[in-house]
Amino acid sequence: MKARELLNGLQYSVICGDEDVEIKEIYNDSRKVGEQGLFFCIVGANFDGHAYVKDVIEKGAVCLVVQKDVEPVPGVLIVKVDSTRYAMGIVSSNFYGNPSSKLTVIGITGTKGKTTTTYMIREMLMSAGHKTGLIGTIEIMDGKEVIPANNTTPESMIVHKKLKDMLDNGLDSVVMEVSSQGLMLDRVAGVDFDYGISVSYTHLTLPTIL
Helix, strand or coil, X not given: CEHHHHCCCCCCEEEECCCCCECCEEECXXXXXXXXXXXXXXXXXXXXXXXXXXXXXXXXXXXXXXXXXXXXXXXXXXXXCCCHHHHHHHHHHHHCCCHHHHCEEEEEEECCCHHHHHHHHHHHHHHCCXXXXXXXXXXXXXXXXXXXXXXXXXXXHHHHHHHHHHHHCCCCEEEEECCHHHHHCCCCCCCCCCEEEEEECCEEECCCCC
């Protein structure tokens, strides 16, 4: 897929390079970058992806998404955005074919009760005949396997990859816990939510979803 297609929907400026460069894979971990890769320079609490620009280019990255000023590199597309975390969500959605737009996606937010409500809604949907996946604090159910979760809301690259897996596995809907941290870190950027449910202790605001 061309970088131009992956960047669709983003506001960005081109520092250098050709937007028609072909991208084979996307990465946010410099240790895993391969040939014709796109790398997101994420700024974290204990690391900064911008420090690995030279390393990822040597490993085969042909496109970098940055939010800080970096030196132009001949033959490499470098695009600058306001937030690389937000950009990662949009690009990941494009890379995996915008799977959330082809599923019924229900987000569960709130202070307490998200996990219980997520399982409850999934069971309701399953009982109504919907093949339903789940992304939550405990696990991810993609219709084929159950994977232990590391975060309530995974990084956006994982979210969109698992939504694509759910679609490929014949699911038609997904219930997803959305934590306040997940929102703050743009982990659901690019997700096309159909319904939002807010829970607070024992209070539940529930739309008609069946």
